[in-house]
Structures are given as structure tokens and as C-alpha cells.
Amino acid sequence: MYHKVAEDIIQAILTNKYTDKLPTEKELVAQYHVSRNTIRKALDVVFAHGLLRRVRGSGYYVIKKPLQSQKILNLSIGFDENSMVSGGPLRSKVLKFDTITADKDLALRGNVAVNSRVYRVVRLRYLQGQLYSLEESYFPRNVVPFLTEESVQTSIFSFLRDAYQMTGSTSENYVHASKISEQQADLLKRQQGDQILCLDGINYLASGKVFNFSRTYFVYDNLALYYHTQNIDI
Template identity: 75%
Template sequence: MYHEVAEELIQDILANKYTDKLPTEKELVEQYQVSRNTIRKALDVVFAHGMLRRVRGSGYYIIKKPLQSQTVLNLSIGFDKNSMVSGGPLRSKVVLFDVIEADDELARRGNVHVGEKMYQVVRLRYLKDKLYSLEESYFPRAVVPFLSQESVEHSIFSFLKEAYQITGNTSENYVHMQALTARQAELMERRKDEQIMCLDGINYLASGKVFNFSRTYFAYPDLALYYHTQSLDI
């Protein structure tokens, strides 16, 4: 239950329903009709996603996005959750949907075995009618036995949660510059070999199995990256 409350709070923050501070725990308990413990767990999730600052004795304050950027990619949330993208949801145009076997490069990138069968999904994604990204995603069939055409046209992660109760436990993200191939450049209406910012991501189940890995090439103007950290005593 607390996951649903957390997701709604995140969506409300992204939609600017709360622009400065969240209601008190007591007010949230009344609003969602759940226990205080559920609210506290939900707040922990939202905090871990980098949406809030805790101020002892005062409450939870909204972390405001940089003034110099219109669009912020919050790496603490995960760009694949299209309902979580500020200004979203994203609209998808499916370019390729197929079953392939992992070659050496994909096996290395996705931490899977060479020859492993997986769904390949290539999508152009749009935010406010502007190209946001080119997304190349892979889903090992040993973990994800079926993807529907409808799911790849909308939210794959929502489908996985509803159909298989698959939710990510941990993820690894790597931001780097990458040269576009001729095909990628054609799809994005860019130049071949143009260097563009991209994000490699691997998502794991609690068991340690990979259920998704992807490479996303970003095209949206004025895009900023944000991530959230906590101090650790080491």
C-alpha cells in the first residue's frame, strides 16, 4: 500500500501540486486513509527518490529543480517510469519490437549470457510533442516471458508490475557520450557520428536477476541530470 501512496505523492510533486512543503503526517494519514506507519514508509520512498528534504521538527520540503533547466531527469526515480517524468507522461512511437539473442556486446552491457533470448524494444519517446529520447531496451525472456504490443506502446514497467509483479530492487546507471550510428541518426534526425548524451541502465530483481537493461539517447533541449545522495558513516 505504501508504494501506491509514494507513487501518487511523486506524481503530485511533479505536477506541482505541492511546490514548497508536503502536508503533515497527520494530514496525509487523513488524506489517504491509511496508518501513520504506511505514510512514513511512503515518505521514505519519496525521500529516497530525491524529491524531498527532511527538516527535523519542521517536516518535508520539496526539492526544487534547477532554475536554469526546464526539464530534469531524476536518476533517483528512473527514467523508464514515464508517469514520473516531469511534464509527462511520455508518448512512445515503437520503431522495433522483436525477439533476439544476445550477442557479445549485449551480453556485456546487460550482464546476461551470450545467446540468451530477449525482447528488444526500440522506441522514440516524446515529451510535449518534442523528441525526448531514443530508447533501446532489452528484457530477458527467462524473467519476462511475454510482452504485449500494447505494453510497449505505453508503459512497459507498469505492465510488468501488473502481469508478473515485477518491480525493480536495484539499478545501475552509467551516463556517457556516445556517437550515433547511421540508423540512430536517421531516427533522431541528427548527424551520423554526432556525440550525444546517453544513459545505460540495468535493472535487477531482489534475486539479483536482470529483468531489463537499456540504452537511452537524449534529444530534449535544456535537459539536466539530477541524483540524490545521503551521507554515510564509513
């Protein structure tokens, strides 16, 4: 339950419903009709995703980004990074939805076994009508037994949580520049061989199993990447 509350608060922040300070815990309890413990767990999630600052004795404040003129992709958000982008939600055009066998290169990229069967979902994503990214996602069939046509049109992560109570525990993200192929260039309206900002991600369950890995090519103008860290005394 707290995941849904956290997701709703995140969307409220990203759509500027909350721009300075969040309501008090008491007010959020009344708003969502849940326990104070549920609200506190939800706020912990939102805080961990880099959207809030705790002020002792005062409450939770929305972190204001310095690059207000740019669209920001928050790499700290672990539900469905691309649907949680500022200014979203993203809209999808599904290009491929099928099952394939992972070759050596794909298996290495996703930390899965060679020849394992994976769902493949290839989508163009749009933000406010403008082409945002090309996303290639993979879901191991031995972990994710079933995806629906409807889920790949919207939020696959939300479907997995609702259908299988499957939520990510840890993620690995690697940002790099990648040359695009002729086919990718045609889809992204760029030139073959262009260097494109690219994000490789792997998402793990608490058991350590990979349930999703992806590669996303970004073409949206003035895109900024943001991530949140906490200082840890060593």
C-alpha cells in the same frame, strides 16, 4: 500498495501540485485511505529518489531545483526513469517490439548470458510534443515471461509491478557520450556520427537477477541530469 502511493506523490511533485511542503502524514493517511505505516514507507521511497528533504519536527519539503528553466531527468527515480521526467509523462512511438537472442556485445552490456532470449523494445519518446529520446530496452525472457502491446506503449515497469509484482531493487546507471549510427541519426533528426548524451542502465531484482537493461539517447534541448545521494559515515 506503498509503491502506488509513492508513485502518485512523485507525479504530484513533478506536475507542481506540491511545490513547497507535503501534507502531514495524518492528511496523507486520510487522502489515500491507507495506514500510517504505508504512508511512511511511501515517503521513504520518495525521499530516496531525491524529491524531498526531511526537517525534523516540521515535515517533508519539496527539493527545489536550481535549474528551473531546464527539463530535469532524475536519475535517482527507480520506477520508470523516463516516464518520471519533469514535465511528463512522456509519450511513446514504438518502432520495434520483438524477441531476439543476445549476442556477445548485448549480453555484456546487460550482464546476461550470451544467447539468452530477450524482449527488445525500441521507442521514440516525446515530451510535450517535442522529440525527447530514442530508447532501446531489453527484458530477459527467463525473468520477464510476457509483455503486452499495450504495456510497451505506456509504462513497462508499471505493467511488471501490477502483473508480476516485480519491482526493482537496485539500478546501475552510466552516462556517457555516444556516436550515433546512420539509422539512429535518421530517427533523431541528427547527423551520423554526432555525439549524443547517452544513458546505459541495468535494473536488478532483490534476487540479483537482471530484469531490464537499456540504452537511451537524449536529444531534448536544455536537458539536465539530477541524482540524489545521502551522506554515509565510514
